[in-house]
Amino acid sequence: MIEENIINALKEKIRELTGRDFEIKLDEPPSVELGDYSTNISFQLARELRKPPMAIAEEIAKSLSIEGVEKIEAVNGYINFFINYKDFSNEITKEIIEKNENYGKGEKKNIKVILEHTSANPNGPLHIGHGRNAIIGDSLKRILEFAGYDVETHYYVNDMGRQMAIVVFGIDKFGLNDKKPDHAIAEVYIEANKYLEEHPEEEEKILDLMKEYEDACEKNIENEITEKFKNAVNHALEGIKETLKNINITHDTFVWESSYVRNGMVREIIENLMKTGKVVKEDVYKLDLSDFGIEKKLVLARANGTSLYSTRDIAYHVDKMRNCDVAIDILGADHKLTAEMVKGALKLLGYNVPEVVFYEFISLPEGSMSTRRGRFISVDELFEEAKRRALEEVKKRGIAENEEEIEKIATIIAIGAVRYNIVRISPEKSMVFKWEDALDFEKVGCPVIQYAHARCCRILEKVEVGDIEGDLFNYELDNSEKILIKTLSKFPKIVEKAAESRKPHIIANYALEVAQTFNKFYGNCPILKEEDVVKKSSRIKMVEATKIVIENALKLLGIDCPGKM
Structure with a gap:
């Protein structure tokens, strides 16, 4: 370079x-x-x-x-x-076209990464906060893999907490309706919470359910209680997986936290922490983490003997660190203290600690959310609204006439609108999801990038694109040509930077830069109407190279290009 x-x-x-x-x-x-x-x-x-x-x-x-x-x-x-732009442009354009979908791809690093993301409690559908987690996590997975890492994604399933006990209690009491599974679970959870507020004497039943489930897991047995918990969790996960699939997200592994009670790791972790001399007995056993600048002590178990989420989380992380070179967790900013406590415990036990990508809250202009009280905007609702608005735009613009094609293009635009608008903001910044940004065809939305790609497709459909023979760019390039070539040449470095810094928004911002740079080039330089044969050939190859780079960049964000806009 x-x-x-x-x-x-x-x-x-x-x-x-x-x-x-x-x-x-x-x-x-x-x-x-x-x-x-x-x-x-x-x-x-x-x-x-x-x-x-x-x-x-x-x-x-x-x-x-x-x-x-x-x-x-x-x-x-x-x-x-x-x-020397004549040589540089020739070299870069050839490289992009020859490498095609592999342009920007890093060499194999032989580094195993376990990336945990989403991991929402299975007590209802994913809301837009979970959506930000999932979209950041999935985009980072794609970027790391493209950069040469071996990546395995985990969804850590919280099947043992109080929330799942309330769901099981609610299903027994009220039954499940036939709505989308995760939404049906949410309705039961909300109804059960309301019931418990009105009948606090029933709270004891929740504690009993938690104890019975953990006892069965500790003994590694299956019984009526374990069956109820499994059925409730799997029912919620069925709906959650469908939601994730709708926005192009899948996980390699779903890790149930109860597995660490079943295999004895939680008990082993507690015993090993006791040996560090940092456990103090107050009303319950607590871990003193003051050596790591953490004033609050970590409770290792409840008074009734049941383990806590944080203890099981430590066991999960020990297991992760044993099986990878790098662990990355995507967590909301409200988990900072818990994450530091888990890191402190891991250090005491002599293990490496995970990297954590924290993201700030996301909201709609309407305000805050609470699953417990039924005040939330689900990712399903967000996606359906995006699709409805995209359908309107596709029909209004006359992009396609065939109903099946209209549906397909609108779906691609909707996924792009949701994913891009969320991922383009740096994780450490809070954000408000605005429709005018998400479906903006002119300035900052994903449709701007998809439209630039569609423009490339239209141009290339009108010409016969052959192999590059001899040198192109045998003329003094226009400034907008120079800027476009230079922008396209940055992609490999951009991928490397996004992977190393764990920041997918770098790719999102770059993709928009490519689209905007291409639009200026398109406005300033005749392509199909150019009479000079060398200039015309060179510019067509620049269009082909731009199309490839936009496709590669958006693919790293889990976004497709409809090809028509």
Whole structure:
């Protein structure tokens, strides 16, 4: 890559001048007229060389000859590098078209990653908060795999908590209706909570259910209670899996937390933590994590002897760390303390700790949500509304006439609208899901990117796209051509950056940049109407390369391209 050529040449020259190595950082000037890359290294060298930055910059610029760079200028102490775009464009375009769906793909790293995401309690449908978790997690999985990691995704199923005991209690008392399974479970859960508020004396039955289920799991036996819990959890998961599938998400493994009670790991973890000397007896046994700056103690078990979610979570993480090189958890920001406690316990036990990607809350303009009280917007509702609005747009724009095709295109646009609008915001920022952004065909929505791709398809349908023979770009490129080629060339580095930083929004923002850059190129440079044969051929190949990069980028976000918009 040209960037590497520039950095290596600068390092060698600076080593010659100073006798030591310096870190070189390249920036991009605000316009291609000022250069393609720039460095302010002369300012860092001024004190050491006892010369003004301008003199140093001029000396370095005059002495360098770099492959792929046609001009080097010293301006006010900065060194600006200008790419040889004829060679660069030819090389990049050929590489993208030859590699096609593999363009940007990293080499195998032989690093096993277990990525846990979604993991919503099976007491109702996924709401949009769970949706943000799932979309971030699934996008990150796709990016990591493309970057060369071996990735296994987990959904950690909380089948032992109080919430599932309330569901089992509710099913016994009120039965299940024939709605979508996860929605039917939610109605029972809400009704049971309301009943318990009105009849607090029945609360004892919930504790008894929890105890009976855990006792059966500890003995690793199947009985009427375990059957009830399994049926309730599986019924909810059936609906949850359908929801996830609707937005292109699947998990490799569903790990039930009760499995760690059944196999004895929870008991083993508690015993091993006792041996650390950090367990104190108060009203119950608690783990002192003050060595890790955590004031609150971690309760290891309830007074009635049942284990807690956090203890079972530690067992799950021990199991994970034994079976991967890197573990990544996607968690809501409200889980920060719990996550730190689990990390502290793992360190005490001598295990590596997971990386955690925290995401802030997402809401609709209507406000906050509560599954317990029945105030939530489900991902199903979000998707159905997106599809309804997408159908309206597809029909209004006359994109297709065939009903089946209209349905297919609207579904692809709806999935893109939901997934892209959620993933484009950095996880650490809270967000409000706005329809005017999600289905925006003009500025920031996924339809902008899908439309640019569709425009590429329309152009390519009108020409015979053959193999590249000989050199293209044998002319002075327009600035919008230069910017597009340079933007397309960034994709491999963008993938690497998104994977290493665990931030899928980097891909989302890049995909939009490609679409916007392509639209400027399309507006400034004739393609099919271009009379110069070399220019026309070159620009058609740029269109083909753009189509490939958009497809590859959106695929990493779990989004398809309808091909017609």
